[in-house]
Amino acid sequence: MLLRHTTKDVAERSALTVNPAKTCQPIGAMYAALGIHGCLPHSHGSQGCCAYHRSTLTRHYKEPVMAATSSFTEGSSVFGGQSNLLQAINNMFTIYEPEVVAVHTTCLSETIGDDIVQIADKANEKGSIPAGKYVIHANTPSYVGSHVTGFSNMTKAMVSYFASPSDDKLRTINIVPGWVEPADMRHIKMLCKDMSVDTIMFPDTSDVLDAPQTGSHEMYPKGGVTVSQLKRIGKSQATIALGETASADAAKELDVKCKVPFEVMELPIGLKATDRFINSLRKVARVEVPESITNSRGKLVDMITDMHQYLHGKRVALWGDPDQLVSLTEFLVDLDMKPVYIFTGTPGKKFLERTEKALQGKVPEAKVRQGANADMFLMHQWIKNEPVDLLIGNTYGKYIARDEDIPFIRHGFPIMDRVGHSYFPTVGYCGAMRFLEKMINTLLDRKDRDAPEESFELTL
Ligand code: SF4
Numbered sequence: 001m002l003l004r005h006t007t008k009d010v011a012e013r014s015a016l017t018v019n020p021a022k023t024c025q026p027i028g029a030m031y032a033a034l035g036i037h038g039c040l041p042h043s044h045g046s047q048g049c050c051a052y053h054r055s056t057l058t059r060h061y062k063e064p065v066m067a068a069t070s071s072f073t074e075g076s077s078v079f080g081g082q083s084n085l086l087q088a089i090n091n092m093f094t095i096y097e098p099e100v101v102a103v104h105t106t107c108l109s110e111t112i113g114d115d116i117v118q119i120a121d122k123a124n125e126k127g128s129i130p131a132g133k134y135v136i137h138a139n140t141p142s143y144v145g146s147h148v149t150g151f152s153n154m155t156k157a158m159v160s161y162f163a164s165p166s167d168d169k170l171r172t173i174n175i176v177p178g179w180v181e182p183a184d185m186r187h188i189k190m191l192c193k194d195m196s197v198d199t200i201m202f203p204d205t206s207d208v209l210d211a212p213q214t215g216s217h218e219m220y221p222k223g224g225v226t227v228s229q230l231k232r233i234g235k236s237q238a239t240i241a242l243g244e245t246a247s248a249d250a251a252k253e254l255d256v257k258c259k260v261p262f263e264v265m266e267l268p269i270g271l272k273a274t275d276r277f278i279n280s281l282r283k284v285a286r287v288e289v290p291e292s293i294t295n296s297r298g299k300l301v302d303m304i305t306d307m308h309q310y311l312h313g314k315r316v317a318l319w320g321d322p323d324q325l326v327s328l329t330e331f332l333v334d335l336d337m338k339p340v341y342i343f344t345g346t347p348g349k350k351f352l353e354r355t356e357k358a359l360q361g362k363v364p365e366a367k368v369r370q371g372a373n374a375d376m377f378l379m380h381q382w383i384k385n386e387p388v389d390l391l392i393g394n395t396y397g398k399y400i401a402r403d404e405d406i407p408f409i410r411h412g413f414p415i416m417d418r419v420g421h422s423y424f425p426t427v428g429y430c431g432a433m434r435f436l437e438k439m440i441n442t443l444l445d446r447k448d449r450d451a452p453e454e455s456f457e458l459t460l
Contacts, residue, residue: 002399006377008384018377019396021319022345023414025140027053028151028179028246029104030067035185035203036158037224038099040092041067044085044114045106046077059416061182061209066219068092068101072108080112085119089135090128096219099227102154103137110141134227136161146346147413148245148321151179155250158202162230165258172236173285174260175201176250178243178267178323179413180427182210182223187425188242188268191278194292197285200229200236202250210422234258238284242277243267243323245348266354267323268427269435270331271300296429303433304335307440310460312336314443317383319343319376319393320412322351328392328411330358331432340388342368343379376400390443407442411435 026043030053033041043050050069057065068091070076070084085103092101103116116137123129138153155176175192177185186206192199207223233239233254239262241251251262263284268277275297282289314337318325322344332339340363342355347370355368367382380400391397391408395416401408415421425431444460451457 001403003380003403006380006384006403008381010378010381010385013373017345017372017375020345020372020375021343021379021393021396022146022148023056024049024053024142024147025145025150025153026104026106026142027056028147028149029102029138029140029154030054030065030150031057031147031179031205031209032151032154032158032203033100033102033104034065034208035205035224036100036102036230037208037222037226038220039102039224040096040098040100042085042088042092042101042103043067043069043106044081044103044109044116045070046072046108049106049108056414056416057209060414061422062419063209063211064217065209066096068096070109077108077112081109081114082119082122085114085116086123086126086128089120089123090126093128093130093133098133098220100134100136102157103135104140104150104154105138106140107142110139110143134161145348146321148179148323148346149348152246152249155203155247156253158225158230159233159250159253159257162227163234163254163258164231166235168235169237170198170232170235171285172198172200172232173281174233174236174239174251174254175199176239176241176247177201177204178241178246179321180242180267180324181422181425182206182208183421183423183425184427184431186210187428187431191293191428192281194290195278195281195285195287197281197287200233201225202230202233234260236260238262240265240277240280240284244350244354245322245346247323266330266358267327268431269324269327270432271297271304271334271429272330273327274428274432293429300429300433300436303436307436308336310440310443310447313338314390315340315386315388316390316392317341317343317379317388319374319379319397322346322348322354322370324412326351326354326358329355330360331435333358333360333362335436337390338363338365340366340386341379341382342366343374343376344370345372345374347371380404390439392439407446409438409442 140150202225211221241247268274
């Protein structure tokens, strides 16, 4: 009973969050920055922020995450961090030789009001930024938004710093994948390749945060979108932005700056969302859907048909990032499951409306919460009052799962106590099959555990 103080009685709270369903903006900025090839993320703040953000990413991806820090002391907290950042930029390019330094701010440097553009200009005047190398930045105060906001801000910065308008258009389609796993990014690229669509994906953390073990340490693994690719995104035919919260701002910025039309779609998690993504690719690139993709879809439909009986009517509690939640909700509803509690700590417009649409009017009892009042404590209280059959969310749900004895599938960020999430996709038809497999097997394990002797079946 680790959460023994969670009561069944729900008291309205307006100024207290207990176990928020979100984390810091800079973590997202750091993750996005790692999706640029040869990029060294830099945290403009105190060492503690950087250590926390790096360790969270390292624990989730099981990879060493490199990032530098301005190492604020009491002096920088009072007088500002300009001299620390100037020194840091010089050190980073001299010692670690990155292609790009991606600076993000923290609560402290935002409160002081450090002007990163002015400091980077000064570093350039001093000759600390070698020719052909870049310093980009995103403002990521953690007292607003969440890790997803930070991801979105750094992705938008890639457009602001590198894209340039051109009448000379290429055949490429930009894909802004949103905050998904490296394996998801790889799978989306593979689907595009199978459809013969030339793409530029940004950011792209595949082969960065799921790089193979080669026996030698690579400071900059081979993956990531390159600077030369980022310089070409303004020449692409169109942009497909996956996930309103994480990707729409970058796509809009590119349209404003370079007149590249865009479409914002939900993440391709589940049958319908993947159908829409494939259809959109087909239309925008004017290509046919190959048989291999049609076959994958057929397998998913077959699996749903075979196992639907074990999913029907199951009540589920979901928490995590808005873009993931909307697509998952739609998928669960299509499986005739009941996502009854849906929680995200990430603020932002349209989430409630998008979730409502994903629920398709089929789960009238569903309760959706967003923002500071959407915390794990409240979700636990609701579960105590009206239990669920399955929990789906990040590692922080394990306490509720244990206390309430509810089957639990880890999904989202962060997952610090299991493996596999960064290697196996949940997007696309194959990803949906993997997600289904996890749900069905988890529910069947529980059925076996609880079955009385006389109905303990060999074949399910
Ligand atoms: S909340 Fe602010 S001060 Fe705390 S770790 Fe995050 S960025 Fe740093």
